[in-house]
Amino acid sequence: xxxxxxxxxxxxxxxxxxxxxxxxxxxxxxxxxxxxxxxxxxxxxxxxxxxxxxxxxxxxxxxxxxxxxxxxxxxxxxxxxxxxxxxxxxxxxxxxxxxxxxxxxxxxxxxxxxxxxxxxxxxxxxxxxxxxxxxxxxxxxxxxxxxxxxxxxxxxxxxxxxxxxxxxxxxxxxxxxxxxxxxxxxxxxxxxxxxxxxxxxxxxxxxxxxxxxxxxxxxxxxxxxxxxxxxxxxxxxxxxxxxxxxxxxxxxxxxxxxxxxxxxxxxxxxxxxxxxxxxxxxxxxxxxxxxxxxxxxxxxxxxxxxxxxxxxxxxxxxxxxxxxxxxxxxxxxxxxxxxxxxxxxxxxxxxxxxxxxxxxxxxxxxxxxxxxxxxxxxxxxxxxxxxxxxxxxxxxxxxxxxxxxxxxxxxxxxxxxxxxxxxxxxxxxxxxxxxxxxxxxxxxxxxxxxxxxxxxxxxxxxxxxxxxxxxxxxxxxxxxxxxxxxxxxxxxxxxxxxxxxxxxxxxxxxxxxxxxxxxxxxxxxxxxxxxxxxxxxxxxxxxxxxxxxxxxxxxxxxxxxxxxxxxxxxxxxxxxxxxxxxxxxxxxxxxxxxxxxxxxxxxxxxxxxxxxxxxxxxxxxxxxxxxxxxxxxxxxxxxxxxxxxxxxxxxx
Numbered sequence: 042x043x044x045x046x047x048x049x050x051x052x053x054x055x056x057x058x059x060x061x062x063x064x065x066x067x068x069x070x071x072x073x074x075x076x077x078x079x080x081x082x083x084x085x086x087x088x089x090x091x092x093x094x095x096x097x098x099x100x101x102x103x104x105x106x107x108x109x110x111x112x113x114x115x116x117x118x119x120x121x122x123x124x125x126x127x128x129x130x131x132x133x134x135x136x137x138x139x140x141x142x143x144x145x146x147x148x149x150x151x152x153x154x155x156x157x158x159x160x161x162x163x164x165x166x167x168x169x170x171x172x173x174x175x176x177x178x179x180x181x182x183x184x185x186x187x188x189x190x191x192x193x194x195x196x197x198x199x200x201x202x203x204x205x206x207x208x209x210x211x212x213x214x215x216x217x218x219x220x221x222x223x224x225x226x227x228x229x230x231x232x233x234x235x236x237x238x239x240x241x242x243x244x245x246x247x248x249x250x251x252x253x254x255x256x257x258x259x260x261x262x263x264x265x266x267x268x269x270x271x272x273x274x275x276x277x278x279x280x281x282x283x284x285x286x287x288x289x290x291x292x293x294x295x296x297x298x299x300x301x302x303x304x305x306x307x308x309x310x311x312x313x314x315x316x317x318x319x320x321x322x323x324x325x326x327x328x329x330x331x332x333x334x335x336x337x338x339x340x341x342x343x344x345x346x347x348x349x350x351x352x353x354x355x356x357x358x359x360x361x362x363x364x365x366x367x368x369x370x371x372x373x374x375x376x377x378x379x380x381x382x383x384x385x386x387x388x389x390x391x392x393x394x395x396x397x398x399x400x401x402x403x404x405x406x407x408x409x410x411x412x413x414x415x416x417x418x419x420x421x422x423x424x425x426x427x428x429x430x431x432x433x434x435x436x437x438x439x440x441x442x443x444x445x446x447x448x449x450x451x452x453x454x455x456x457x458x459x460x461x462x463x464x465x466x467x468x469x470x471x472x473x474x475x476x477x478x479x480x481x482x483x484x485x486x487x488x489x490x491x492x493x494x495x496x497x498x499x500x501x502x503x504x505x506x507x508x509x510x511x512x513x514x515x516x517x518x519x520x521x522x523x524x525x526x527x528x529x530x531x532x533x534x535x536x537x538x539x540x541x542x543x544x545x546x547x548x549x550x551x552x553x554x555x556x557x558x559x560x561x562x563x564x565x566x567x568x569x570x571x572x573x574x575x576x577x578x579x580x581x582x583x584x585x586x587x588x589x590x591x592x593x594x595x596x597x598x599x600x601x602x603x604x605x606x607x608x609x610x611x612x613x614x615x616x617x618x619x620x621x622x623x624x625x626x627x628x629x630x631x632x633x634x635x636x637x638x639x640x641x642x643x644x645x646x647x648x649x650x651x652x653x654x655x656x657x658x659x660x661x662x663x664x665x666x667x668x669x670x671x672x673x674x675x676x677x678x679x680x681x682x683x684x685x686x687x688x689x690x691x692x693x
Contacts (some may be wrong), residue, residue, distance in 0.1 A: 179259040274334065470606065487588070626654055631647065
């Protein structure tokens with residue numbers, strides 16, 4: 042179908058054919074060929090990738106010849122040894138060397154070009170062709186209802202399940218209207234992964250799950266062997282390239298993937314003038330490549346260390362919880378995982394050795410460029426300083442995190458203490474309310490007693506007035522009687538003899554009147570006692586009025602204390618609301634200022650409002666106020682600043 046490319050097969054088969062022709066030479070002649078190639082390299086200006094490719098070919102040929110001579114001790118024909126060699130191994134080595142060449146040429150040319158690459162750039166096109174051949178190597182033919190199908194899109198779809206970050210690429214590739222075949226989707230996916238600078242990470246996730254790849258590839262395929270891990274390590278260097286590829290306008294379904302070897306075989310005369318520039322670009326390329334590879338290796342080492350730590354933690358927990366037999370089983374699983382990690386570390390170590398070998402080759406070229414070497418050393422020192430500074434900043438950030446945790450604990454303790462104080466205040470308020478109710482009842486009783494005393498006084502005044510009026514009437518009546526008696530006595534003295542009996546009666550009446558006068562005197566004495574009691578009642582009234590005034594003053598003071606305690610309660614409630622209701626917003630959750638809606642950057646820093654907990658810029662949170670939960674004035678936003686000022690003015 043469209044995925045199979047006969048021209049690509051012919052080009053790939055040419056390389057093993059040439060190797061079989063060169064294998065006819067004896068092992069002794071390989072050294073001569075190697076020396077001649079070294080002399081040519083010194084004389085001519087061939088690029089470093091071509092020389093490494095030739096050296097790789099001679100090494101494979103020499104090793105193949107030695108192996109053949111050992112296995113067939115009685116036969117010395119080199120053609121038979123070439124026939125014994127596995128063609129899958131030769132294809133894997135050829136594809137690996139071509140991938141090295143394409144990546145090196147792409148990095149060198151992109152650095153010399155100094156701009157972002159587009160889809161029409163020839164070295165980039167050849168890189169995608171070589172990568173496509175590497176992915177097609179050993180691919181199984183899948184039978185369908187239409188016929189046989191051989192596509193690399195099926196294994197690439199697994200990356201979406203293994204790495205959720207690639208889901209956007211897969212969905213965008215499926216939604217492209219101009220692509221109809223699986224090969225076109227795979228090419229579009231590779232273009233998008235290169236633009237994201239995550240092609241190495243995605244391929245690493247795919248190669249680590251070789252048990253799933255067995256469904257799509259033969260056992261001797263490039264992806265299933267160690268060469269696949271080496272290619273993943275080389276793909277890390279492509280992170281220094283910036284590419285802007287147009288995927289929609291290209292006809293990715295009908296492109297023919299043919300490797301153009303003329304790009305890698307350069308004319309010596311044409312390259313003599315640009316020797317220094319090529320060396321400079323190669324050195325810079327290798328520098329960036331080694332830095333990126335070191336970063337990638339350090340990330341893998343940290344991941345491995347994290348996995349080791351997690352495994353050790355789980356192992357310790359399981360030892361405490363499970364019996365001796367279970368612990369032995371867990372130790373066996375730990376050893377198996379440790380072996381897997383050791384294998385991964387060995388693969389990484391092989392990559393590191395290979396990169397170390399490349400670095401040694403670069404050092405031979407750097408001996409001619411002493412000035413550049415000094416600059417590189419200065420750059421490496423600066424990088425080391427940067428790493429040390431970053432480590433120091435990490436330590437400082439960890440210390441700040443510990444301080445923030447301690448502050449959070451202190452704030453939590455303060456909040457609990459404030460809750461306790463608030464509860465105590467509420468209990469005091471309830472007690473004061475009860476006392477107020479008792480005082481009101483006592484005041485009501487005193488008022489009733491005052492009313493009763495006033496009523497008694499009024500009654501006594503009325504009775505006294507009545508008694509006075511009665512006494513005046515009786516005195517007048519007595520005076521009238523006395524005058525009548527005097528007149529009668531004067532008349533009776535003349536008639537004493539005749540009216541003795543009347544005199545006796547009159548004497549009796551006098552005795553009676555004397556008795557009445559004695560009674561009136563006793564009543565007068567009683568009135569004087571009542572007047573004294575009135576005076577005493579008035580004094581008691583004055584004392585009661587003084588007590589009422591003192592109690593009213595006490596009530597006013599109690600009201601002032603109550604108003605102050607209510608204000609304090611409102612302050613505590615606001616503090617509790619600020620501590621409970623307003624959450625401290627994290628730095629990662631805010632990308633814009635809450636007030637002016639401007640995005641944060643290096644120049645526009647993030648600042649927390651200590652009252653509401655939201656994040657603002659410097660211009661929107663330049664105010665400072667004293668809050669109940671902080672001993673000194675702290676930063677607050679403009680909104681909280683205005684609200685707090687209004688509250689303070691209302692309270693004052």
